[in-house]
Amino acid sequence: MRTSKYLISTLKENPVEASVDSHRLMLRAGMIRQVASGVYTWLPTGMRVLSKVMNIVREEMDSTGALEIAMPMVQPADLWKESGRYEKYGPELCRFKDRKQNEFTLGPTHEEVVTDIARREIKSIRQLPLCLYQMQNKFRDEIRPRFGVMRGREFLMKDAYSFHITKESLDKTYQDMYDAYTRIFTRMGLEFRPVEADTGSIGGNHSHEFQALADAGEDIIAWSDGSNYAANIEMAEALAPTFDRGEAKAPFYEVATPGCHTVDEAVAKVGCKTEEMLKSLIVRGPKKEDGTYDLVMLCLCGNQELNEVKAGKIPGLLDPIEFATEEEIVKFVGASTGSLGPVGFNGRIIVDRTAEKMSNFACGANKDGFHLNSVNWDRDVPNYEVFDIRNVEEGDPSPDGHGTLHLRRGIEVGQVFMLGTKYSEAMGATITDENGKDVPMLMGCYGIGVTRAIAAVIEQHHDDRGIIWPDNIAPFKVAIIAIRPNSSERVKNTAEKLYKELQDLGIEVLYDDRDERPGVMFADMELMGIPHIITIGDKGLNDGNIEYKLRRTGEKEFIKAENALNEILSRIK
Numbered sequence: 001m002r003t004s005k006y007l008i009s010t011l012k013e014n015p016v017e018a019s020v021d022s023h024r025l026m027l028r029a030g031m032i033r034q035v036a037s038g039v040y041t042w043l044p045t046g047m048r049v050l051s052k053v054m055n056i057v058r059e060e061m062d063s064t065g066a067l068e069i070a071m072p073m074v075q076p077a078d079l080w081k082e083s084g085r086y087e088k089y090g091p092e093l094c095r096f097k098d099r100k101q102n103e104f105t106l107g108p109t110h111e112e113v114v115t116d117i118a119r120r121e122i123k124s125i126r127q128l129p130l131c132l133y134q135m136q137n138k139f140r141d142e143i144r145p146r147f148g149v150m151r152g153r154e155f156l157m158k159d160a161y162s163f164h165i166t167k168e169s170l171d172k173t174y175q176d177m178y179d180a181y182t183r184i185f186t187r188m189g190l191e192f193r194p195v196e197a198d199t200g201s202i203g204g205n206h207s208h209e210f211q212a213l214a215d216a217g218e219d220i221i222a223w224s225d226g227s228n229y230a231a232n233i234e235m236a237e238a239l240a241p242t243f244d245r246g247e248a249k250a251p252f253y254e255v256a257t258p259g260c261h262t263v264d265e266a267v268a269k270v271g272c273k274t275e276e277m278l279k280s281l282i283v284r285g286p287k288k289e290d291g292t293y294d295l296v297m298l299c300l301c302g303n304q305e306l307n308e309v310k311a312g313k314i315p316g317l318l319d320p321i322e323f324a325t326e327e328e329i330v331k332f333v334g335a336s337t338g339s340l341g342p343v344g345f346n347g348r349i350i351v352d353r354t355a356e357k358m359s360n361f362a363c364g365a366n367k368d369g370f371h372l373n374s375v376n377w378d379r380d381v382p383n384y385e386v387f388d389i390r391n392v393e394e395g396d397p398s399p400d401g402h403g404t405l406h407l408r409r410g411i412e413v414g415q416v417f418m419l420g421t422k423y424s425e426a427m428g429a430t431i432t433d434e435n436g437k438d439v440p441m442l443m444g445c446y447g448i449g450v451t452r453a454i455a456a457v458i459e460q461h462h463d464d465r466g467i468i469w470p471d472n473i474a475p476f477k478v479a480i481i482a483i484r485p486n487s488s489e490r491v492k493n494t495a496e497k498l499y500k501e502l503q504d505l506g507i508e509v510l511y512d513d514r515d516e517r518p519g520v521m522f523a524d525m526e527l528m529g530i531p532h533i534i535t536i537g538d539k540g541l542n543d544g545n546i547e548y549k550l551r552r553t554g555e556k557e558f559i560k561a562e563n564a565l566n567e568i569l570s571r572i573k
Contacts, residue, residue, distance in 0.1 A: 067133070130163045174418055178208060222392050238391070261337070277361065414446075534546060548568065
């Protein structure tokens with residue numbers, strides 16, 4: 001491809017709207033342009049990368065025996081009502097009506113549509129197992145789209161769904177997909193970790209995420225330095241401390257803490273350490289007939305954070321967790337947030353494992369402007385339940401008993417789920433088993449955020465000059481820069497000859513034949529991240545040389561013009 005025939009849309013300046021490297025560089029390299037908040041057009045350079053990633057995904061999915069289909073982005077609301085997700089999914093589900101007032105959604109995911117296909121098309125257990133996949137644009141009406149294509153509203157996703165009659169069959173396909181994802185992300189050049197994960201709004205009972213390690217990631221993963229254990233922080237278990245709780249000392253007493261609304265403010269007034277202050281949060285339990293809720297108190301050490309996913313799995317709490325309103329709290333407790341504590345609380349109390357080891361601690365007095373000090377479990381709070389409800393922290397022991405935990409940020413680029421019968425049972429996707437009984441099919445679900453994965457690659461592969469693409473997914477493998485070709489027949493002929501030779505071998509080349517300043521051409525090729533850069537100019541040709549530069553390392557070397565093709569091929573691999 002000649003630049004004179006190509007759309008070079010590079011930007012010199014950093015876009016003000018871009019807050020992460022991938023968004024900034026995708027805009028500057030001319031890969032994408034924003035159409036609306038969280039919605040992007042993919043320009044030619046971006047499309048070349050996108051097509052290569054899609055090809056990798058398609059090759060690996062086909063290798064598992066999965067069959068490609070295409071499902072519509074527009075989905076009837078009736079299917080979502082069958083599954084029970086139409087109301088539960090939340091405002092991210094874009095709902096609309098056509099001119100006949102029929103209700104539809106823009107698909108954020110395709111479990112309902114594919115289950116409808118399965119119940120219509122799968123007639124015999126001899127057709128099982130069956131795995132169907134697609135690469136399809138999705139739409140989720142994100143409250144706060146950000147980070148470019150990493151958290152957009154419209155995005156390209158590969159989703160696959162498998163159908164089974166036995167758990168053993170589901171287990172095998174789950175592992176096949178796990179292995180295929182490992183190959184996909186390896187081929188893309190990503191540094192990643194598969195981690196145990198929550199199933200979220202998709203549902204099911206077992207899941208792994210594939211997390212690309214990057215500081216810009218929105219997720220936090222916990223991994224052990226003594227084993228292969230890794231989990232999303234939402235799922236990582238915080239083990240109970242092994243030490244015994246200290247003995248109770250003096251009776252508790254009141255401390256005036258006027259104007260205190262945070263743990264840090266209360267700690268300063270009481271004169272204790274943050275880890276000696278109990279944090280008390282109030283959430284909703286089941287809804288009662290009168291429309292109100294039972295209120296439940298969650299207690300943690302003041303220096304630790306609530307894990308809402310863990311808390312949501314406790315029987316009797318809403319999932320996802322709903323925090324009580326200030327009005328509800330004042331009416332039930334008689335005090336505002338900032339002054340809450342378990343002593344005298346007339347409701348269910350759930351205490352974190354670590355907080356349960358606290359003794360002689362401080363907490364809110366359930367009286368505005370006051371805290372209690374020297375409080376102890378059992379003596380002062382006789383009725384409570386103990387659960388793991390906190391986030392793990394750096395240095396915590398690994399849940400598998402080997403090593404300690406470390407925390408890294410990650411970008412979720414893929415996830416595999418064991419759905420079980422959640423959708424097949426709700427939507428009547430049954431099959432007659434060997435005993436002549438109609439049973440719901442077992443299902444698996446396997447997703448890759450294709451456009452997000454591209455952003456993750458850039459987050460891991462860039463420098464201050466631009467993107468550094470791995471060879472497998474680069475928009476072009478080789479760039480040829482001809483220095484003032486219109487002024488030198490020798491430069492022009494050498495560049496043209498090399499360009500044709502590489503093209504004839506099927507190597508993707510971007511030939512910069514613009515009559516532009518060399519600095520501009522160098523900057524564009526580096527910004528676009530082309531792995532191998534060849535520079536041809538009169539000065540080098542005077543010595544019979546052309547310049548080769550490896551974009552990843554920045555290393556330059558002169559190679560003989562007469563043997564340039566073989567020299568380049570040896571470096572491309």
